[in-house]
Amino acid sequence: MDEHTAGLRAVAGPESAGERPIFGRDAELARLFHAVDSASADPVLVLLGDVGMGKSALLDRVARRAEASGARVLRAEGSESESNLAFSALHQLLRPVSAEVDRLPERQRAALRGAFGAGPAPAETDLMLIGVAVLSLLSALGDQRAVVVVLDDTQWFDRASLDTLSFAARRLAGEPVTMLLAARVGEHLRGFDRHVPTLTLGPLDDAAAGRLLDLRPQPPTGRMRTRILDEADGNPLALTELTRAVTAREADTKPPSTGPLPLTDHLERIFAARLNRLPASTTRALLLLAAMDTVDSAIAVPAVLPNAEDEAWPPAEQAGLVRRTGQGLRFSHPLVRSAVYHAAPVDARRAAHLALAEPLRDEPDRRAWHLAAAATRPDAAVAAELERTADRARRRGGHAAAAKALQRAAELAPQREDSARLLVEAAAAAVLTGDLAWVEELAAGVRARTDDASLLADAAAQVGRLAVLTVRHTVVFSRLADAAERLALARPATALDLLAGAAVVRFYCGEDAQRHRTRAVLRRLPEDASHAWLRTWVRAVSDPFDDRAGLLCLLPRVAAEARRRPDRLTAFAIMAWLLDETPQAVRAFDEAFDRWGTRGPLPDGLGGAAAWSYVEQGRWGRAREACARSSALGTTAGLDHAVACAAAVDATVLAYQGDATAARARAEDALALIDPWESRSVAVYARRALGAAALAEGAHEAAYDQLRTVFTADGAPVHYHASYPALADLAAAAVRSGRREEAAVIVERSARALADNASPRLRALLERARGLLADPEDAEPHFRAALADPVLEHWPFERAQTLLDLAEWLRRRRRIAEARAPLAEALETFRRLGARPWIERARAEARAAGLDVTDSTPDALAELSPQQQQIIRLAARGLTNREIGEKLFLSPRTVSSHLYRSFPKLGITARSQLRELIENTLVTAGHQD
Template sequence: MDGRAPGCRATAERDAVVGRDAEVERLSALVTDASGGGQVLLLSGAAGMGKSTLLEYAARRAEEAGRRVLRASGRESERDLAFAGLHQLLRPVLDEADHLPDRQRRALLGAFGFVPDAPDPLLTGVAVLTLLSQVAERAPLVLVLDDAQWIDSASADALAFAAHRLDDDPVTLLAAVRDDGPGFGRGLPTLVLPPLDPTASRRLLDLRAPDLTGRMRERVLEQAAGNPLALLELADHASLDPDDHGPLPVGRRLAAVYAARLAELPEAGRRALLLLAAADVEDPPDAVLALLPDADDKAWPAVEDSGLIHRAGRHVRFRHPLARSAVYHAAPFDARMEAHRALADALRDEPDRRAWHLAAATLHPDAEVSAALEQTADRARRRGGYAAAARALARAAELRPGRDDSARLLADAAGLAVFTGDLPWVEELAGRARARTDDAAMLAAASLHVGRLSALTGQHAAVFGGLAAIADDLAAERPAIALDALAAAAVLRFYSGEEFQRREIDRLLPRLPAGPLREWARIVSDPLGSRELAPRLPDMIAAAGGRSTAGDREGGGDGAGAGGRPVELTALAVAAWVLDETPLAIRTFDEAVESWRTDGPLPDGLGGVVALAYFEYGRWDRARAVCAGLGALPAAARLNHAVACAHAIEAMVVACQGDAAGARALADEALRLVDPLESRSVAVYARRALAAAAMAEGDYEAAYENARVVFDADGAPVHYHASYPALPELAESAARVGRQAEAIEIVERSACTLARGGSSRLRSLVRHSRALLAEPEHAEPEFLAALADPALERWPFERAQAVLKYGEWLRRRRRIAEARPFLTAAYDTFRRLGARPWSERAQAELRAAGLDVDATDPRAFAGLSPQQQQIVRLAARGLTNREIGERLFLSPRTVGSHLYRTFPKLGVTARSQLRDVVEAALGSAV
C-alpha cells in the first residue's frame, strides 16, 4: 500500500506527474540547483499519494542534470536492525570510507559490523557527513530515501545529524514519509502531499484507464477521494454492472490483506466496520453512529489496533479509501444488504442518503424506491449537481417497473449528463434509453443529447447530419423536438462554417413553427441574412427574463433581471453577439451567468462565444477566466473542439497583451486539436492570434501569411463570421510587405458582401482596411469614415487601433497638433486594456509628436488595495510569486492574479518596471 507502482504517473511519452505541478517544480529546482548549498526536503502524505513517484521523478531529473544519486528504501521488517537503512544508502560509496579520518572510518565501519569497534553515534554522524561531502566533491549528490518512516532509528539519527549540517555542501536529501507513520526528520522542511484535485484525478484516470467511462468512472473518482493509488486500484477492478452500489472492489492481493485483519476482529467489530463502509461518509452522522457499539464496548480496541480506522471521540473514519472498499466486499452479500437496510431505516431525516441505501438493498423493480431516487435527482439538479442527478435518475430507471417510464428516466439522465461533458457516459445512458422504447420522440431526445455534446468533440459533419435528419423526420409530427434538433445543428454550422449546412438549415426552417428559437437558428446560421432581426432582440431577451428596454442596445439598463431563464438568455446573448450587438450580448451573458449560479454551470459549448464577446468588449481578464474554465472542464481531454476554441481565443488575448510566445503555443495547440475543415471557426481564431503575435513582434511577413489564410484563394472568407474582423491585420501587414493588390481584392470583395447585411462594426473595419491600403494622399476620407460612428467605442481595441493609425498618418503628414489627441486617446485605451505592444507603439508616436509620456502614474499605486501594494513592493524587490505568497500567506496563483490585474492600472508591462512605480509613489508621498 505504498503507492509505488501506480502512484500518479502520466503518459510514458512525457513521463510527467499528474496533478503535482507545484511539487514537481520544487523538486526539479532542488535537484538541479547549482548554487552549491545543501538542501533537505521531506515529502509527507497518506499511503498512495504518489510520494514514491515524485521521488522517482526527482532521481531521474537529478541524473539527467549530472548529479550522483544514492537511494534507499525503508522496510518495516528492518526497523529493529541498527544502521540497516544507512548501509543500504551508502553501500555504493563505502569504498570512499578509506579516505575518511581514521576515527570516523572505524566508527562508520563499526556501525556496519565490518570492524569490531563499538559505534559512537556522534562520531558516526560526523563520518556520514564527511563521506557525503567527500563524494559530492566530484559531482553534486542527491540522496533519495523512500518509506523513511520504516528506517531504523540509528540510521535516522545519523542521517538527521548530517541533514542539519549540509549548508555548504552540494548534497540534497529527499525523503518520503507517511503522515501516519513513525516520525522521521522532525524539524526538517516538509512538503505535504494533499489529495489530487478533481481535475487532476480525472486526467490521471483518463491516462491510465481510458476505457472506463460513464457512471462507473464517476464512482471511481468519488470513492478514491483524490488518492492516486486508490484511484487506479479501484479502476483496475471496477465492475461494469450498472446495478452495483456501494464501494467498488479492490484486487485480490489487497482484499486478502484486509480479510486477514478482519478475521481477527470480534463479530461486533466486523459489523461496525461494515456499517461504516456501507455508510460511505467521511464523518458519519449521529444516526449512523447510533448503530455502532457504545464507545466503551470491548470491540473497539481490537478494531483500532487493526489499523483500519482512526477514531477520535465520536469521529470514526477509515484510514484509506481502499480499506473501506475491502471491508465492504469482504462481507457476505446478505450482510451488505442488511447493513444498507439498517442505514436506510436510521436515515429517515436524510431523504437523499436514505433513497440510495434503499436502492442498494433493492434487487427487483420497486416503484416507490425509484420515485424516491427521482426526487433525489431533482434536488441535486436544483443545487447544480448534474452528475449526481444523472446517476440518481439512471438508478431510478433500473428500478422503475414500466419500460417506457424507465426509458424516459434514462433519457432525462442523459440530458443532465450533458452538463458534465462526459460524452461516453451520455452515449451509454442514451443507448440504454433507446433500448427500452420505440417512442420516436424519446428516441430523438436521446439522440439529441448525444449530438449536443458530440458537437464539442469536433465531429461536426457527422453530428450535423444526424441532427438534421431528426429535424427532417419529426418536423410534421414532433415540431418542437425537430426545432430543438435544428437549433443544435445551427451551432454546428457556426463551428464548421460549412456552406452546405446553411443551405440545409434554410431548407428545413420553413417547415418548423415560428418563434424565437427558429429565428435564433437563422441568426446563428446566417447573420448577414438576418440583420433585420437585431431590433427585436431586446424584447426577446425581456421575454426570457432579461432587461426589457430597447434602449439597452445602446448601453442603458439598471442591473441583471431577476428570475431569468438562463438557457434562453444565453442563447439570445449568442444571437446578439453574432449580430454585433455586443453591449447587449455582454449584459445578457452576465444575467445568464447570474441565473446559472442558482442552477449549475453555464453550458460548456457556449463558453467560447462568451470569451470572444468579453474580449471584443475590452474585458480581457474576464475572457481569459472563461477560457481557463473551459480548459479545466472535467472532460476537457475528450472535448477537443471546446478546448481548442478556448486556447485559440486566449491566444488572441495574450497576443494583444504582448506575449507572442504564449500566443503561438496556445494557437498551435488549438490547431493541433481540430480538423480545420471541421472547425473552421477555431482555425480562423487561431490564425488571427498568430497574425496578432507576429505583428506584436514586427514580423509583418508572418502576420500577412496568417491573416491571408483566413480567406480562401479567391478572397472569400474561410468562415462567414470569424474571418471579417481580421481585415485590418491583413491590410496593414500587406501594406508593410508590398502585397497591397491582393489585399485590396479581398477587402473589396468583403465590402460588397457586407454592404448587404453587415453591421456598422464590420463596415467600419472595411473602411479602416481601405485606409491602410490606400495611397497616402487618399487615406484620410477612409479613416474619417471608419471613425465616424461613436457607437464603435463598444469595440475599444479595434477602435483604438484605427485611432492610432490615423494619428500616425496625421503625424507623418506633419499635422502634429491634429495627431496628438488621436495618439493620446489610443495610448490611454491600450494602457487600460493592457495591450503592451500597442501602448508602446502609441507612446513612441506621442514622443515623436513632441509629448513626453510617462508610463507610470504615482496616483495609480495609491489607488491599489493595501494587499496589492504589498505584492507590488515585494515584486519590485525581485521576489518570485511563490516567495511573495509565502510571506503574505497567499497562493502563487493568487499573487500572479493580483499582479496581472495591477499591471494595466499602473501602466507597466513587465516586473522590471515595478521598481520605478514604487519609487515614484514614494517620491510623490514625500
C-alpha cells in the first residue's frame, strides 16, 4: 500500500524531475540506497514503522531510483483480503517474470506452478523445493542485471509466501539481489525476526514536521498549527490528514477534551467523515467493493454497477481517498480502506461480499471467502466451500491457509459434531505451520464443542504432534504423559501415540524423572501386537540402555514393519541409531531420503539422528546435507529446537574437519536457541562440539572444561544417551591437562552404569578412555580391546583416533615397527574423512616413526572449506550446479562461486577434471557422500 502518498515527501539531496520532497528522512534514505547500491551491504533489510510513518514512500523512492539505474524491481504488497490465500503474495511478486519461471528446471518449475495453482498440484508438496525454485529464479534474474525485491505491508502476506521468501532471503549472500521489506512496528514476521537488519522509522522532528505543514496548499498557522503538531506527534500522515481536515472544517478535527484519540482511530474517523461528504451513494458503494478486494472489484464492479466508474471515482480522488494509476485503483493509505469498510453498515458489507462472490465462480477460493464473510449464521453450503478451499490449499502446501479455511468452516457448520471435526482437521493443518499456540487454541475449540472421545483424542494428538518439536519440553512432557494416562483404557492406541511423543520429549529434555513416568504409563497400556513397534519405540527412545539386548531382539520385527510400511522407515532408523546399530540406521535413512527427499514442512521427531548416524559412519558430507535440511525446515516453521540440534551436529563436523572458528560459532548458535536444562540433549551436543573444536586446536584445558560439563558434578551423565560418546575425548583432554584422576572417576562410573547394556561402540570408547588414563605400562590391553571387534570399522573416525593413540603408545615404548601399521591406517582414514587436525597429528607421529609421509591428491581437498568439499564431491559425481543447489539449499550462483574459488586450490582448470582428481578418494571412502 502507498502508506502516506497524501502527506510525507522526503528530502535527501537534489530531487529528480517529478519527485516531491520527503522531509526528515535523509539518514533513512541513505541507508536504503546503500542497501541497494553496495555489494557489501546486507542483502535483506526490514523497514519498520507505525502506521503513517512513510514506509511506502521510502520504498517507492528506492524502487524508482533502482529502476533508473537499470535494476529489475519486483514488487508485492500485502493485502488483508488475500492473507488467507496460499502463495498469493508470491504470485503477485513473480507474475511479471512468468517467462523466466518457465525456464527453471522441470522439478522447480512444476513445484512453483503447482503452488500458484497454475498446474496440477503434486501428490505431496515439497515446500523446500519451492523455496529453492524462488532462490534459483532470483539468482537467474541477477545474471541479467541487479534485482531489487520490494515487499510492502508484509504483515499481511499469506504465511506460505512469507515462509518461501524468508527461505530465499537467508541464502542471498553473494547474489546481486536486494530484498527490502516494510512492516508495521510490533508485527511478527516469521523468518525475518532473527539476524536480519532492521531500520525503524521514528517520528519526524519539529523542523521536518513544520516543513511538511508548510508544503500544504493552506498551511495551518497559530494555535491550530500548534495543536496539529502536538496531536500528530511527528507522524507524517497525521500531519497531512489533520491539516486537510482542518482546512475542510471537519468537526472531529478538534482534539477531545480528555486528550487525543489513539492515532489510528483518529485518522480512521477523519477518513470516514470525508467518506460521508461524498456526493453520491454510488461512489461509496464502489469504494466499499474496492475496499473488500481490489482485485475482485475489477471483476465485480462492471457487473454490479455498470457505467458507474467514470462518474464515481473523481469525487473520491478529490477527497484524497484514492488515486488511479496505470496499474489501477490504489487507496491513499491502508487506513482509508479500513475506514471505508468499517463505516459501511453491516447489511451493505454483506451485500457487497455477495456481489463480489457472484462473478468469481472460476476462482472458487476467493469466492468461498467472500461467501464466508457474508454469512451471518451457520451455513452448511458455505462451510463445504471452505472445506474444498482448504483441501486445495493443503495440496499446494498452504497449510496456514488451509487451517484458516477449516477454522472458519467450523464456525459456520450447523452441527456441533461437524464443527468439532473441522477444528480437528484445522489443528492438523496448523501443526504444519509450527504455531503451537494456534494448535492449542483449535484443540480448545474442539473440547468446547464435543464430548466425543475420538475427536478429543485426535485433538490431543495434534497438539502433541507439534509440541514435541518445541522447546517447552518440561511442560509438554507433563501434558502428553497426563493425556496418555487419561486415555490409556478408553483409547489405548491414541494414548500410546501420545506416549511416543512424550518419549521424544524425554529424549530432548533428558530428565530422569520422565523415564519413570514413561515406564509407569506404558505399563498401564494393554499389550497389542498391532502396536508392538510403537511400544518398542517408547522403550528405545526413553531408555535405550535399559535392556539393550531385549530391544535388539525386537529390532528385526520393527524392520519388517518398516518394510511393510515405508513411512515408518525413519522411526526404525532412529531406533537403530539409539541402540548404536549405526549401519542399519544409515541404510534406513538412505532409503527414506531416496524415497521422500526433502518433502514435509516439519523436521522429523529426533531429526538429528540422521545427521548423527552419518557423522558416526564418516559420511560427513551427507551429515551436513541432513543438517541443512533440518535447519531449513526448523527455521521456516519457527522451531528453534530443531535448528539448534542441526547447528550442534554441524558444529561437530566442522570441528572434526578443523574449522574450529566456524564450529564454535555454530555451537554457540545452538546454545543461544535453547534452555540447557529444557534441552539437555542439544546442550550436550553443543558442548561436545566445543570440546572437539578445542581438541582440534590443541587447547586441551579448554576442551576438558567443555567436555566436563556433559557430566554432572558427581560424574553422572547429563543426558542418558548424548553424554556417553564424549568419554574418550574427555579422557584425551584430561591426560593433557592434568585432570586424569577426575576423568577416571567419571569413566568408571559410566562403565558401571552401562554394565552389560553397553553397545560394542560404547565398550570401545570406554576401553580407549581407560587406555588413555591408565599408567603407561597398563594401557596396551585397553587399546587392543577398543580395536578388537570388527564391527567398530563402522565408526571410522573413532577407530582411527584409537589407532593413533595405540601407535603413539607403541612408539613411546620404542616399538616403532609395530606402530607403523596402525599409524598408516589412521592417517589414511583421517585423509579420507578430511579430518585436518588429526591428519597433521598423524603425519607428525608417522615421521617420528620413520614413515615416508607424502601428500597425496586427496589432501588437496583439505585446503577447501567443508562446504566447498561438499560441492566438489557432488560435482565430481556429475551433478549440475542447480542439482547441487537443490541438495544443499543454495542458489546455482553460490555453487558456481564455490567451484570457481576451489579450482585453483585443487590445481585444476575445468569441471571435467574433478572426477579423475578425487575418484580414488570417493572409491576408498565408500560412504563419504
